[in-house]
Amino acid sequence: MIEATTYRQRRLHLAKAMAGGVAVIPTAPERTRNRDSQHPYRFDSYFHYLTGFAEPEAVLVLVAGKRPRSLLFCREKHPEREIWDGFRYGPAAAQEAFGFERAYPIAKLDTMLPKLLADQESLFFHLGADSEWDARAVSWLNRVREQVRSGVSAPSAIRDVRVLLDDMRLIKDAGEIALMRRAAEISAAAHIRAMKVTRPGATEHEVEAELLHEFRRRGAQSPAYPAIVAGGANACVLHYVANNAPLRDGDLLLIDAACELDGYAADITRTFPVNGRFSPAQKDVYQLVLAAQAAAIAQVAPGKHWDEPHQAALRVLAQGGIDLGLCRGSLDEVLEKGGYKRFYMHKTGHWLGMDVHDVGDYKRNREWRQLEPGMTLTVEPGCYIRPADDVPEHFWNIGVRIEDDVAVTQDGCEVLTHGVPKSVAAIEELLIDKEK
Numbered sequence: 001m002i003e004a005t006t007y008r009q010r011r012l013h014l015a016k017a018m019a020g021g022v023a024v025i026p027t028a029p030e031r032t033r034n035r036d037s038q039h040p041y042r043f044d045s046y047f048h049y050l051t052g053f054a055e056p057e058a059v060l061v062l063v064a065g066k067r068p069r070s071l072l073f074c075r076e077k078h079p080e081r082e083i084w085d086g087f088r089y090g091p092a093a094a095q096e097a098f099g100f101e102r103a104y105p106i107a108k109l110d111t112m113l114p115k116l117l118a119d120q121e122s123l124f125f126h127l128g129a130d131s132e133w134d135a136r137a138v139s140w141l142n143r144v145r146e147q148v149r150s151g152v153s154a155p156s157a158i159r160d161v162r163v164l165l166d167d168m169r170l171i172k173d174a175g176e177i178a179l180m181r182r183a184a185e186i187s188a189a190a191h192i193r194a195m196k197v198t199r200p201g202a203t204e205h206e207v208e209a210e211l212l213h214e215f216r217r218r219g220a221q222s223p224a225y226p227a228i229v230a231g232g233a234n235a236c237v238l239h240y241v242a243n244n245a246p247l248r249d250g251d252l253l254l255i256d257a258a259c260e261l262d263g264y265a266a267d268i269t270r271t272f273p274v275n276g277r278f279s280p281a282q283k284d285v286y287q288l289v290l291a292a293q294a295a296a297i298a299q300v301a302p303g304k305h306w307d308e309p310h311q312a313a314l315r316v317l318a319q320g321g322i323d324l325g326l327c328r329g330s331l332d333e334v335l336e337k338g339g340y341k342r343f344y345m346h347k348t349g350h351w352l353g354m355d356v357h358d359v360g361d362y363k364r365n366r367e368w369r370q371l372e373p374g375m376t377l378t379v380e381p382g383c384y385i386r387p388a389d390d391v392p393e394h395f396w397n398i399g400v401r402i403e404d405d406v407a408v409t410q411d412g413c414e415v416l417t418h419g420v421p422k423s424v425a426a427i428e429e430l431l432i433d434k435e436k
Helices: 004-018 045-051 079-085 090-098 106-117 131-145 161-170 174-197 204-217 232-236 280-297 307-323 331-337 424-433
Strands: 022-026 032-034 059-063 069-074 102-105 122-125 157-160 228-231 252-256 259-261 269-273 376-379 382-385 398-401 404-408 413-415
Touching: 004 022, 004 045, 004 059, 004 069, 004 090, 004 161, 022 045, 022 106, 022 161, 045 059, 045 161, 059 106, 069 090, 069 106, 090 102, 102 106, 106 131, 122 131, 122 161, 157 161, 174 204, 174 259, 174 269, 174 404, 174 424, 204 228, 204 252, 228 232, 232 252, 232 382, 232 398, 252 398, 269 280, 269 398, 269 424, 280 307, 280 376, 280 382, 280 398, 280 404, 280 424, 307 331, 307 382
Parallel strands: 022 122, 069 102, 122 157
Antiparallel strands: 022 059, 059 069, 228 252, 252 269, 376 404, 382 398, 404 413
């Protein structure tokens, strides 16, 4: 759990980066699922990163300057609604618990914002993210402009607060890495559970249920994203989420699933044989992808550029494609002409954090960003072979992806998701042992 002092330090860091002005950062709204039922609530990541406050109908206002102030606007205490919906802090308790200078009822936001914006140079806002909030921001500015003959000036600039926050969120502190490590441990246990229950004749959704069970049993609040449980040819659909097909003897099963814990995501993919044994063709493709992942992880270290792990994986996969008869030509020709893209069409990873595809630029000044300690990313090469006349038939409908979560350290990297087996021998041993 992240302490309230950490959230306060983040707000002070943001205020310093702003160098003046007012930031307005709302949390996510509740969303209706159908009629009067709501989707499970999930806070906005930017808002929660700065506050730790998990209730809906809340806004952080940060007034920068020589003496920065962080103000929370939130729901008032409401004993009757708490009977129906559960505990809510209310402004007074939230101010004390989360270290705000002041807290106010959310109903006062539109009245107070024009006063807070008066004579400020800049409004830091998430312009363009939500049309309703854009309209409210314009109304605050117009109300300040109406006072111009009284000597009051309105902010002359609207700046995207996410630019500053993205750089902050990109570098994780020790508390964040600890949460991500625990999310990885829970997700690893869920993958092992799923491997142990997989058998010919089961269905993808049965396996998905075991994943969800283990997430909640171990304390995670939710999946980090919709699970992909893809047997056979379904594994060649990158974002397959139907999860409703039977699992067949002789097929591979690709599972891309992980949990979210206290706002931080894990992201794991494993591929294994439904019947417990890789066929020769499946083993060839699997070991190729595993070698590509090892080459990529070896390139995750401070000072390396973001694209170096991808390029390392790409060279292994392209050469393997030539060796298996999937690609034709020399290695340089296959790389230059993109012959590998039929079988590997995505990047080797992405930033990971509060969002499974987390914030942060991948390039700076048109150059790939250098990796730094505290950055967290996935490493997930794959190979997806659809039937085609020029593809050897024994490779048809083999889809393999292997994905781990990696944190950049001072002298290299830490694989957070090491708890799930991924060598051929370790996977087959686990799957065979389940039958005993």
